[in-house]
Amino acid sequence: xxxxxxxxxxxxxxxxxxxxxxxxxxxxxxxxxxxxxxxxxxxxxxxxxxxxxxxxxxxxxxxxxxxxxxxxxxxxxxxxxxxxxxxxxxxxxxxxxxxxxxxxxxxxxxxxxxxxxxxxxxxxxxxxxxxxxxxxxxxxxxxxxxxxxxxxxxxxxxxxxxxxxxxxxxxxxxxxxxxxxxxxxxxxxxxxxxxxxxxxxxxxxxxxxxxxxxxxxxxxxxxxxxxxxxxxxxxxxxxxxxxxxxxxxxxxxxxxxxxxxxxxxxxxxxxxxxxxxxxxxxxxxxxxxxxxxxxxxxxxxxxxxxxxxxxxxxxxxxxxxxxxxxxx
Amino acid sequence: xxxxxxxxxxxxxxxxxxxxxxxxxxxxxxxxxxxxxxxxxxxxxxxxxxxxxxxxxxxxxxxxxxxxxxxxxxxxxxxxxxxxxxxxxxxxxxxxxxxxxxxxxxxxxxxxxxxxxxxxxxxxxxxxxxxxxxxxxxxxxxxxxxxxxxxxxxxxxxxxxxxxxxxxxxxxxxxxxxxxxxxxxxxxxxxxxxxxxxxxxxxxxxxxxxxxxxxxxxxxxxxxxxxxxxxxxxxxxxxxxxxxxxxxxxxxxxxxxxxxxxxxxxxxxxxxxxxxxxxxxxxxxxxxxxxxxxxxxxxxxxxxxxxxxxxxxxxxxxxxxxxxxxxx
DNA sequence: CCCAGTCTTTACAACGTTGGAACAACGATG
DNA sequence: CATCGTTGTTCCAACGTTGTAAAGACTGGG
Numbered sequence: 001x002x003x004x005x006x007x008x009x010x011x012x013x014x015x016x017x018x019x020x021x022x023x024x025x026x027x028x029x030x031x032x033x034x035x036x037x038x039x040x041x042x043x044x045x046x047x048x049x050x051x052x053x054x055x056x057x058x059x060x061x062x063x064x065x066x067x068x069x070x071x072x073x074x075x076x077x078x079x080x081x082x083x084x085x086x087x088x089x090x091x092x093x094x095x096x097x098x099x100x101x102x103x104x105x106x107x108x109x110x111x112x113x114x115x116x117x118x119x120x121x122x123x124x125x126x127x128x129x130x131x132x133x134x135x136x137x138x139x140x141x142x143x144x145x146x147x148x149x150x151x152x153x154x155x156x157x158x159x160x161x162x163x164x165x166x167x168x169x170x171x172x173x174x175x176x177x178x179x180x181x182x183x184x185x186x187x188x189x190x191x192x193x194x195x196x197x198x199x200x201x202x203x204x205x206x207x208x209x210x211x212x213x214x215x216x217x218x219x220x221x222x223x224x225x226x227x228x229x230x231x232x233x234x235x236x237x238x239x240x241x242x243x244x245x246x247x248x249x250x251x252x253x254x255x256x257x258x259x260x261x262x263x264x265x266x267x268x269x270x271x272x273x274x275x276x277x278x279x280x281x282x283x284x285x286x287x288x289x290x291x292x293x294x295x296x297x298x299x300x301x302x303x304x305x306x307x308x309x310x311x312x313x314x315x316x317x318x319x320x321x322x323x324x325x326x327x328x
Numbered sequence: 329x330x331x332x333x334x335x336x337x338x339x340x341x342x343x344x345x346x347x348x349x350x351x352x353x354x355x356x357x358x359x360x361x362x363x364x365x366x367x368x369x370x371x372x373x374x375x376x377x378x379x380x381x382x383x384x385x386x387x388x389x390x391x392x393x394x395x396x397x398x399x400x401x402x403x404x405x406x407x408x409x410x411x412x413x414x415x416x417x418x419x420x421x422x423x424x425x426x427x428x429x430x431x432x433x434x435x436x437x438x439x440x441x442x443x444x445x446x447x448x449x450x451x452x453x454x455x456x457x458x459x460x461x462x463x464x465x466x467x468x469x470x471x472x473x474x475x476x477x478x479x480x481x482x483x484x485x486x487x488x489x490x491x492x493x494x495x496x497x498x499x500x501x502x503x504x505x506x507x508x509x510x511x512x513x514x515x516x517x518x519x520x521x522x523x524x525x526x527x528x529x530x531x532x533x534x535x536x537x538x539x540x541x542x543x544x545x546x547x548x549x550x551x552x553x554x555x556x557x558x559x560x561x562x563x564x565x566x567x568x569x570x571x572x573x574x575x576x577x578x579x580x581x582x583x584x585x586x587x588x589x590x591x592x593x594x595x596x597x598x599x600x601x602x603x604x605x606x607x608x609x610x611x612x613x614x615x616x617x618x619x620x621x622x623x624x625x626x627x628x629x630x631x632x633x634x635x636x637x638x639x640x641x642x643x644x645x646x647x648x649x650x651x652x653x654x655x656x
Numbered sequence: 657c658c659c660a661g662t663c664t665t666t667a668c669a670a671c672g673t674t675g676g677a678a679c680a681a682c683g684a685t686g
Numbered sequence: 687c688a689t690c691g692t693t694g695t696t697c698c699a700a701c702g703t704t705g706t707a708a709a710g711a712c713t714g715g716g
Binding site for chain 3: 332333347348375376379381382384
């Protein structure tokens with residue numbers, strides 16, 4: 001593999017002149033520039049990023065710490081983050097935590113400043129005192145109030161409220177919620193949105209209609225839905241804290257011959273591609289994932305480059321109404 | 329951030345002795361070893377991987393080049409590759425090609441030997457002459473015969489044949505195939521399996537029942553299904569070359585009030601988690617993704633470490649029978 | 657023809673690490 | 687007591703790059 005030295009020898013100039021050409025430094029004689037460019041071409045020179053970054057004190061990587069790639073929301077987000085990172089010549093390193101505290105701690109521990117320039121975190125279990133990070137970081141989604149870290153995400157309270165308002169506007173009175181979680185910040189916010197929507201419509205908040213989910217997988221949604229259908233008076237609508245829970249819930253409803261949306265309206269959250277093609281298709285809160293990815297990466301870039309202050313970016317969302325709440 | 333020099337000064341030994349302790353070199357006096365370890369502890373030393381790799385000529389990364397993370401199969405696979413790579417202290421760099429030749433070429437071009445030690449490729453459009461790779465690589469899925477690269481994957485012909493045999497065993501006679509593709513190796517192999525299964529049952533191969541798909545997304549499956557349903561004599565079963573196509577096909581069938589599996593049996597390929605919870609759930613060929621990821625990473629590790637020869641690893645698959653072919 | 661100023665190139669050092677040679681200490685051997 | 691081998695440690699150089707400072711080349715004005 002060719003190095004600057006090889007190119008310099010071939011072009012008959014010093015190593016530094018080649019470096020100057022490679023880095024677009026302006027004061028290089030046209031004649032030399034041409035010779036260097038020819039030599040670059042001839043040798044097929046590619047800079048050694050390790051060496052460059054060692055010298056520059058940068059690594060050229062950012063970490064993306066998320067629960068699991070097999071969760072569509074995170075897979076889609078990861079794809080967008082990778083695309084956004086390319087604009088800043090960053091490569092993305094993905095770490096999976098599987099939603100456990102141990103997993104998140106170990107991912108954070110492996111985040112030496114030598115490995116990455118910055119990190120994007122989607123924590124689910126982390127405590128405040130875990131946030132002693134060696135690099136600039138941005139939190140996705142969760143609004144951890146006391147932590148001095150930037151954050152990007154939607155207004156979860158407003159989004160959940162919009163979802164439940166939609167159900168209420170369709171005439172539903174007994175609306176369940178699936179996905180309550182003791183330690184998850186987003187879960188608390190979405191529950192709060194649910195609560196507010198009920199309150200403003202003067203509907204009662206019924207404990208038995210709020211079902212917790214330890215994980216947010218399809219199986220958890222199905223299990224939660226079964227327990228709701230076992231109630232003396234089952235709900236006529238359900239708001240799920242993510243699309244996977246909703247897909248599971250619709251599956252469980254189908255198994256009991258409960259029709260969606262006639263007997264049960266279902267709203268999800270995340271607007272996975274999967275939800276557009278499910279039968280019935282799923283009404284869902286749609287965060288602008290591309291905006292989230294872009295904002296997170298840009299914010300980190302500003303922070304690394306110019307030491308900008310902490311920020312809290314709110315990205316837009318919309319409600320995609322589909323067959324799971326409205327018949328065609 | 330502490331360096332070896334800092335630790336050495338604190339412990340009162342040379343830099344190299346500290347390096348020896350860090351790297352588990354055996355001949356260090358117990359006394360010194362203890363002092364060094366204390367100093368390591370006190371400074372919280374973490375090796376600078378960039379510098380170490382510069383010196384060692386390794387990078388500590390492998391690339392995973394795939395079409396798109398938003399495709400569940402690749403998302404799941406990526407998660408498994410990341411997990412498998414951890415065993416060999418490798419970090420995984422994901423590059424998305426979006427299935428285009430340009431995307432694949434640019435991903436490969438960015439794969440300098442300085443960036444990664446090895447690469448795992450899932451190409452869809454690459455030609456033989458593109459495979460001038462600067463690092464050891466392994467191909468997933470596609471069996472490109474003339475290319476001197478290792479390969480890991482299932483027997484696509486046998487797997488497709490098993491899927492279609494299943495449909496035939498249920499009494500279906502007019503079986504369509506969705507996903508033919510002019511340049512995709514796997515597509516050709518799956519089509520061959522389809523052809524063989526028909527032949528061994530003495531069923532005719534009908535051109536109009538083989539529908540191409542340029543991409544393998546849900547929308548493509550839906551479009552293909554619609555064209556099949558428009559035929560004078562629509563099929564009574566369809567074999568889709570991946571689960572997304574199948575999901576799209578089932579959606580399109582539902583929109584025309586064609587019942588699955590009563591009017592139309594559907595088989596997919598990949599066994600995405602999504603397919604377990606769809607309504608109806610989808611019968612699918614299930615490659616052992618964990619085995620694929622593990623085999624690919626292990627193979628690369630052997631090759632990088634000991635320069636092992638090229639290999640062709642065949643991983644197992646099974647057919648998961650669900651509601652889209654058999655009523656409960 | 658010299659000097660100041662501008663443009664262009666170069667030598668050197670450094671980033672943090674590790675392989676290898678060299679060196680030091682020490683007990684054992686002849 | 688000289689020699690040797692073993693064990694433990696240090697010094698030096700190098701990986702490929704870039705910032706700095708200094709040197710060199712050229713221009714135009716006096």
